[in-house]
Amino acid sequence: MTSALPELPSLRDVIARYELRARHSLGQHFLLDRNLTDRVARAAGDLAGINVVEVGPGPGGLTRSLLRTEAERIVVVEKDPRCAAAMTELAEVFPGRLRVVLADALTVCMADLLPPPRKVVANLPYNIATVLLIRWLREINQYQGLTLMFQKEVADRLLAEPGTADYGRLSVIVQWLCTVQRAFNVAREAFTPPPKVASTVVTLTPRPHPLCDATWSAMETVTAAAFGQRRKMLRQSLKSIGVDPADAGIPPTWRAEQVSVEAFCALARTAAAQVAAGRAARERFG
Numbered sequence: 001m002t003s004a005l006p007e008l009p010s011l012r013d014v015i016a017r018y019e020l021r022a023r024h025s026l027g028q029h030f031l032l033d034r035n036l037t038d039r040v041a042r043a044a045g046d047l048a049g050i051n052v053v054e055v056g057p058g059p060g061g062l063t064r065s066l067l068r069t070e071a072e073r074i075v076v077v078e079k080d081p082r083c084a085a086a087m088t089e090l091a092e093v094f095p096g097r098l099r100v101v102l103a104d105a106l107t108v109c110m111a112d113l114l115p116p117p118r119k120v121v122a123n124l125p126y127n128i129a130t131v132l133l134i135r136w137l138r139e140i141n142q143y144q145g146l147t148l149m150f151q152k153e154v155a156d157r158l159l160a161e162p163g164t165a166d167y168g169r170l171s172v173i174v175q176w177l178c179t180v181q182r183a184f185n186v187a188r189e190a191f192t193p194p195p196k197v198a199s200t201v202v203t204l205t206p207r208p209h210p211l212c213d214a215t216w217s218a219m220e221t222v223t224a225a226a227f228g229q230r231r232k233m234l235r236q237s238l239k240s241i242g243v244d245p246a247d248a249g250i251p252p253t254w255r256a257e258q259v260s261v262e263a264f265c266a267l268a269r270t271a272a273a274q275v276a277a278g279r280a281a282r283e284r285f286g
Helices: 011-017 034-043 061-067 081-093 126-138 152-159 169-177 216-228 261-285
Strands: 051-055 073-078 098-102 118-123 145-151 178-186 199-206
Touching: 034 061, 034 118, 034 145, 034 178, 034 199, 051 061, 061 073, 061 081, 061 118, 073 081, 081 098, 126 145, 126 169, 145 152, 145 178, 152 169, 152 178, 152 199, 169 178, 169 216, 169 261, 216 261
Parallel strands: 051 073, 051 118, 073 098, 118 145
Antiparallel strands: 145 199, 178 199
16 A cells, blocks of 8 residues: 545545445445455555556445555446445545546446556445456456455355366356456455345456467357256256267266366367358358
8 A cells, every 4th residue: 555545534424424325226335444445455466557447436445445556547437326426526636546437337348447557446236246247257358457346155156166066157257267366255244234245355367368268159158058957967968059078078977067167168169160060051051
């Protein structure tokens, strides 16, 4: 962290003045403990010269911690007009360094908000966290890193290894494109109001190249088919998409949770090759 901020009203004063009662419909759980918000900001690594996007800042606890770093500029995306108003007041103290965007994060291309180099640092609204992550993964080369707080059970899925109960589609896609690390857990009592479960801060660092060669569409197809019927053997679960696991060098009697990320890439390449062969046959015959 860098120098202290100018004298600011306490977060509880901001909450009272703007009547920021957390709304369940928006997945709001405010993190007010400066020690924890500073720790989230530190988990993002060296932010010197980096442009940072934060989603769902609420009353601005994490935003203040980000402003204490050497981040170049910070854009906060907030759907709740009450929180956006509070954040606009904070932005007036930091002209040119903090910008407030009143919008639904699901409708905004984060990469359009700031030039590179970019990072996303956010205590994500629980109700849209996974959807946002998938969107960022689709354009992961636009970011230097993502430091995100999830419900602990979601974080466990991101980090899960083959052969475990938490291993699933999200594990495969995330680990295919990023290296993933658990930074730290946050007890539910740290939030206002407390959520029903604990949370976890996770850092995702984009790989220079995906772990192995495959297309996004093919990976989506094979992981959806395999994990959609995860109790069935691959020879049955992949039958609907016309893929024989043996063609990719994978035992047909395996189940989805036994298949490594690299093996899923092999299945994806097999599926893509079959699609390409079918397209070529149609073009040839007509």
